[in-house]
Amino acid sequence: MSEHSSTSASAKSSPLKMYFGIWAALLVGTFVTYKAAFIELGRFNAAVALGIATIKATLVALFFMHVWQASEKLTKLVVIAAVFFLLLLLGLTMSDYATRLWS
Amino acid sequence: MPDSTMVGLHREEEHHPELLHHFAEAQQQRDAASLGMWVFLATEVMFFGGLFCAYLVYRRWYFGDFAAASKSIDATLGATNTAVLICSSLTVVLAVWAAQTARRTLLIAMLGITMILGLAFLGIKGVEYKDKFEEHHVPGASFRFENVPIPGHPGQFANPRHAQIFFSLYFVMTGLHALHMIIGLGIFLWLLIMAWKGRFTPEWHTPVEIGGLYWHFVDIVWIYLFPLLYLIDRHP
Numbered sequence: 001m002s003e004h005s006s007t008s009a010s011a012k013s014s015p016l017k018m019y020f021g022i023w024a025a026l027l028v029g030t031f032v033t034y035k036a037a038f039i040e041l042g043r044f045n046a047a048v049a050l051g052i053a054t055i056k057a058t059l060v061a062l063f064f065m066h067v068w069q070a071s072e073k074l075t076k077l078v079v080i081a082a083v084f085f086l087l088l089l090l091g092l093t094m095s096d097y098a099t100r101l102w103s
Numbered sequence: 104m105p106d107s108t109m110v111g112l113h114r115e116e117e118h119h120p121e122l123l124h125h126f127a128e129a130q131q132q133r134d135a136a137s138l139g140m141w142v143f144l145a146t147e148v149m150f151f152g153g154l155f156c157a158y159l160v161y162r163r164w165y166f167g168d169f170a171a172a173s174k175s176i177d178a179t180l181g182a183t184n185t186a187v188l189i190c191s192s193l194t195v196v197l198a199v200w201a202a203q204t205a206r207r208t209l210l211i212a213m214l215g216i217t218m219i220l221g222l223a224f225l226g227i228k229g230v231e232y233k234d235k236f237e238e239h240h241v242p243g244a245s246f247r248f249e250n251v252p253i254p255g256h257p258g259q260f261a262n263p264r265h266a267q268i269f270f271s272l273y274f275v276m277t278g279l280h281a282l283h284m285i286i287g288l289g290i291f292l293w294l295l296i297m298a299w300k301g302r303f304t305p306e307w308h309t310p311v312e313i314g315g316l317y318w319h320f321v322d323i324v325w326i327y328l329f330p331l332l333y334l335i336d337r338h339p
Contacts, residue, residue: 015200023193027186030329034182037334045338049330057323064196065319072134075141082145086152093156097163 022063029056121307133309140313144320151324154279158272158331161265167253168265170336174254175240176273177231181333184227185325191220192322195315198294202308207301210311214295217318221288228281235270242271254336273332280328283321290314 033052041048062068067079119129126132162169198213239247248263294314297303303311 016197019193019196019200023189026189026192030182030185030189033330033334034178037178037330037337038339040338045334045336049334050327053326053330056326060192060319060323060326064192065316072138075134075138078138078141078145082148085145086148089149089152090156090159094159094163097160 018063022059025059026056119306121309129306133312136309136313137316140316144316147320151276151279154272154276155327155331158276161268161272162331162335165262165265165268166336167256167259168261169269170254171251171261172240172248172266172269172273173332173335174337175238175251176333177234178333178337180227180231181329184224185329187220187224187227188322188325191217191224192319194220195318199308199311199315202298202303202311203305205305207298207303210298210303211295214291214298214311218288218291218295221284221291225281225284228277235274240270241274242267246270254338276328276332280321280324283324287314287318287321290317 029052033049036048036052037045039045061079067076122129122132126135194213194217198210198217201207201210201213235241239245246263246267248261248266251261251266253259253261291314294311297310
């Protein structure tokens with residue numbers, strides 16, 4: 001019972017600092033993505049853009065959507081399953097298109 | 104500890120009016136609602152995933168044409184919209200926190216600001232679409248994309264047919280995203296009315312939490328759409 005009652009506000013330390021920190025990190029990430037796009041990095045332009053996007057998406061899911069702490073194991077399983085099947089879709093499709101000769 | 108029938112009676116009489124009878128306790132009901140939302144979001148990942156997959160295949164095939172088409176979109180508008188959505192995600196977590204800590208005024212304010220930011224996003228999107236219509240970049244009979252240079256390849260011009268595929272994907276992906284935003288605004292209007300009536304308490308504010316999950320998901324989709332559609336090959 002004690003872990004359930006901890007959802008009441010007084011038992012928890014205020015998460016506000018963390019929320020504003022994540023918000024600032026997301027804005028910095030957006031700014032860096034925007035600026036980096038105008039610099040010649042060759043094939044790394046796409047890698048930088050998608051890398052930062054993935055970090056931002058992970059921050060939103062873990063801390064704004066509370067996957068990190070509050071959620072149940074079952075919720076985490078659903079999140080991991082969604083990402084896994086998305087990577088399966090993109091990975092298998094692109095491995096085909098990237099290795100086949102289309103004439 | 105009292106015996107189980109006593110606990111049962113106690114719950115029958117005193118449980119929160121929003122606690123449904125098939126749940127043992129409020130926490131279980133909250134977890135079930137949250138899990139249901141996450142399963143829905145998993146289907147949304149696959150829904151948008153198909154479009155991202157189509158995008159990646161065509162981007163590989165027609166990279167130069169996609170880069171030229173991407174360059175015609177105003178990246179500053181896209182970046183501004185990304186910042187707007189990130190700020191709205193902050194106001195959503197603050198709204199959930201306000202509901203948890205019984206701050207009704209703050210909850211109403213945060214839900215209201217979230218809606219204003221959502222409307223601002225759609226307004227900026229509208230400006231962007233208007234530009235595309237005026238430039239004849241909307242796929243269809245009046246589509247024009249002649250003599251547009253491919254970035255990094257002087258003297259080469261984009262194939263209009265391939266550029267049209269980019270704009271089809273651009274309008275479908277941003278359009279579906281905008282539809283999600285409009286649905287989100289509807290959800291948040293309902294949350295705002297409920298909050299105004301004082302329906303949410305620290306014990307029961309599940310709609311704020313799972314409405315928030317939906318809003319954050321729509322934000323995540325945009326976090327990927329922005330670099331993929333606006334920033335393919337921008338450097339001079």
